[in-house]
Amino acid sequence: MTLTVMVQGTASDVGKSLLCTALCRIFARKGFRVAPFKSQNMALNSYVTQDGKEIGRAQGVQAEAAGVPATVDMNPILLKPKGDMTAQVVVRGVPIGDMSAIKYRTEYIPTALRMIEESLDRLRNQYDVIVIEGAGSPAEINLKERDIANMKVAEVANAPVVLVADIDRGGVFASIVGTLELLDAQERARVKGIVINKFRGDIRLLESGLTWIEQRTGIPVLGVVPYQRDLYIESEDSVVLDQLSSAAAVNEVDVAVIRFPHISNFTDVDPLRYEPDVSIRFVSAPDQLGKPDLIILPGTKNTIEDLLWLQKKGLAARIESLADTARILGICGGYQMLGSKLYDPDLVESNIPEVEGLGLLDVRTRYLSAKTTVQVKGRVLELPDEASELSGIPIEGYEIHMGQSERGNMQPFAQLLAAGGEKEDGAVNGHGTVIGTYLHGILHNDLYRRTFLDTIRMKKGLAPIGATTSNHRRRQEAFDQWADTVERAINVELLFSIMQEYKCEWNYN
Numbered sequence: 059m060t061l062t063v064m065v066q067g068t069a070s071d072v073g074k075s076l077l078c079t080a081l082c083r084i085f086a087r088k089g090f091r092v093a094p095f096k097s098q099n100m101a102l103n104s105y106v107t108q109d110g111k112e113i114g115r116a117q118g119v120q121a122e123a124a125g126v127p128a129t130v131d132m133n134p135i136l137l138k139p140k141g142d143m144t145a146q147v148v149v150r151g152v153p154i155g156d157m158s159a160i161k162y163r164t165e166y167i168p169t170a171l172r173m174i175e176e177s178l179d180r181l182r183n184q185y186d187v188i189v190i191e192g193a194g195s196p197a198e199i200n201l202k203e204r205d206i207a208n209m210k211v212a213e214v215a216n217a218p219v220v221l222v223a224d225i226d227r228g229g230v231f232a233s234i235v236g237t238l239e240l241l242d243a244q245e246r247a248r249v250k251g252i253v254i255n256k257f258r259g260d261i262r263l264l265e266s267g268l269t270w271i272e273q274r275t276g277i278p279v280l281g282v283v284p285y286q287r288d289l290y291i292e293s294e295d296s297v298v299l300d301q302l303s304s305a306a307a308v309n310e311v312d313v314a315v316i317r318f319p320h321i322s323n324f325t326d327v328d329p330l331r332y333e334p335d336v337s338i339r340f341v342s343a344p345d346q347l348g349k350p351d352l353i354i355l356p357g358t359k360n361t362i363e364d365l366l367w368l369q370k371k372g373l374a375a376r377i378e379s380l381a382d383t384a385r386i387l388g389i390c391g392g393y394q395m396l397g398s399k400l401y402d403p404d405l406v407e408s409n410i411p412e413v414e415g416l417g418l419l420d421v422r423t424r425y426l427s428a429k430t431t432v433q434v435k436g437r438v439l440e441l442p443d444e445a446s447e448l449s450g451i452p453i454e455g456y457e458i459h460m461g462q463s464e465r466g467n468m469q470p471f472a473q474l475l476a477a478g479g480e481k482e483d484g485a486v487n488g489h490g491t492v493i494g495t496y497l498h499g500i501l502h503n504d505l506y507r508r509t510f511l512d513t514i515r516m517k518k519g520l521a522p523i524g525a526t527t528s529n530h531r532r533r534q535e536a537f538d539q540w541a542d543t544v545e546r547a548i549n550v551e552l553l554f555s556i557m558q559e560y561k562c563e564w565n566y567n
Contacts, residue, residue, distance in 0.1 A: 060182045061090075061557045062217035066192035066208055066249075068233040072224035073255040075116040077283070078191045079291060080544035082124035083537045085187045093185040094120030095215075097174040098135040098193060098207040100145070102322035102359050103292075106456035106498075110432045110477065111151020112136060115325065116191070119292050123537045126185075131177035135170050135206075137162075138359055140320075146359075149173060153429050167204050174206060178215055187557075190217055197240035209245045218250040218556050221277075225264075226256035226285060231271055238275055250556045251280040253548060258285045281548030290332060290536035292325040309337040311514055314350035316373065316392070317342045318364040323357040323458070326389055329501050329529050333511060344376040351514050352385045353377055355392025357498065361461070362408040365395045365415065374416055381418055385444075385514060386492045388419075390459050393484060393494030397421030397463065406460060418492045419485045420466035429460050434497065436474035436483070438506065445490025447513050451506045455499030463496075471495050504528045 063081065067074045078094060085092045094117050105118025105128060113133035121128035130151035137145040143159045147166070150173065157166065181188055196208035196219075212219050221237065223230045238246055252271065257264065261282060268279045315327050317340040330336050341347050355377075358364040368374045377386065388396040397415040399422045402408055406425040415421075435454040440446075453472060463485075471484030471493055484495035501507045504525070512522035 060185060061187045061554075062190060062215045062560065063187075063553065063557050064190040064192060064212045064215065064217040064219045066196050066212075066219050066221055068195055068197075068221065068223040068237045069227075070194045072222050072227075073283070074191050074222055075120075075293075076289070076291060076540070077220075077222055077253065077255065077544065078116075078189050079120050079123045079537070080541045081189045082120045083541035084545050084550060085189070086124045086126075087541065090186040091126065091184075092124040092187045092189060093126060093181045094124060094132050094189050094191065095178065095181060096133050096191040096193070096207070097177075097211045098137065098170065099133050100137040100139065100193070102138055102320065103325055104136065104138070104148075104323065104458060106431050106433055106458060107151060108433060109151075112148050112153075112429075112431045112458060113151060115292060115323075120189070120191075122533070123291075123541075124189075131180050134173045134177040138322075140360055150177075151431070163204050167206060171206050171210070174211065175214055178211075188215065188217075190215060192219075195237060196245065197237045199240065209241070209248070212245075212248055216560055217248075218560050219248050220251045220253055220280065220553070221249050222253045222255050224256050225254050225282075226258065230254060231267060234271060235274060238277075249277055251553060252277050253280050254282045256285045257282045278549075278552065280553055281544075283544055283547045286540070286543065288332075289540060290328075290532050291540060292328055310335045310518070310520055311337070311352065311511055312348070312350040313338045313352045313354065314347055315340050315354045315356060316368070316377075318356070318358045318391075319367055320358045320360040320364050321356055322359045323390070323498050326356055326498055326501055327354055329507055329532075330511075332532060333507075333526060335515070335523060336511065342371070342373075344372045347373065347376050347380070349380070350384055351518065352387065353380065355386070355388040355395055357389055357458075358391035360408065361391035361394050362400055362402060362410055362413050364391065365400065365413060366410075368395065368416075378416055378418065381492060384491075386418065387500075388492075388494040389500065390457075390496055390498060393419075393421075393496060394423040394459075394461055394463060396492060396494045397423055397485075398466075399423070400461070401425065419487060419494050420468040421463050421485050421494065422466070423461040423463040425461045427460070430457050430462075430496075432457050432476045432478075434474040434476040434483075436472050436480075438472050439470055439482075441471070441486055441490050442469065442488060443490040444513060444517065445486060445493065447509050448506065451503070451509060453497065453500060453503045453506050455497040455502065457496045458498060459496055463494075472497065502529045504530075 099114035103115040105115045117133040118128040136148035193207035396419045402425040470482035
């Protein structure tokens, strides 16, 4: 029989994803085969599975922590917001179209629930433990009737629920009691443990509150997890970007990342945050840009709308003016923006059929209804001038895009191999200072990232640093360090015994 546990929160961003990541690692280290699961995820940061399907990035990261390959069953429904109360609906890794919030909730929920049940059933037959993540709060009164991400999933999976609350934002006891009060009696009975997250200070000052909450609710506090800084585990929610400064650089290599309104897969730049010579800033106004060494235009879920925003804010003109002094890297939607034209005749991306790009690359992009999602490997091609040191470096990553780009009289960036065969990717200007690529994860490649940074250093008259800690090693160490922290903070033995009490057949045929 499969053991299950579901982590729900008193609100969004209380730490559900990270706690699930820790539990995946903890149980995997104990010898169990563990699968993460989130029935319905709303996120712009996504992950491409080995078979070229798209799921929420958090479940991809949790699968990595568990040491198993990510599959579409771990996140059968992914909603990617596009604005105006509309989202692209991705079912079992494949987009089925855009839906309004009303249409999705009134018409598609029954179908989605069947998909969720089938995915859970497949995971149950393959894994010893399933760690289930909820979404937002289970106590949203206006959403509860059609909520297929919280208590309904716990019921279907017959999983005990751990309720997580964020003490750092204040009002932790009120949020716990209030959430429980708003649950039905049957739902409340399923909550078997409480975890208080993001605590700073002396735990002795909290003890009276812990005693009170246990007496008030009759539910044990499994533990208090300390606040963690600079945890090298990818975040799915762009709210994390609020914690990153747009202030002036303090290290030798100044990297400015454009924070688009619809920024997606911003985890592409995560490895730069841990390089010893790099300052990374997320900027959204021309006066924040300054004179960086490297400007990164990341991915976006709405490229045309974000390009118009870039132009309206004056950032486009500012980036163009810096093209002679700064390196510029465009990834996916950012690559498309660097081109001369973006065409959307069928209004796939937006309601604007054609728009001018930044014109820094001789590239034209046309949006199609078919979406490319694929993992790829390859190498950087022979590049000119200031990018020549990158030539021949092996690279790997993944693609998620609906546009197809054609180069004019311009050199491609890389030769890639995917399931469909070999292809050329991206474009590079004549000096090697402007690079565009569809390859998400390009900066996760250790040799490429460090060589790229060292070419910037040498242009500034600084000595190259060479190899630093590998991205893979850093990620694995972070999983273990975080699992150690959580295992010290919560009563895992009690949690496991609670999970064993629920070890029985599931509630559907």
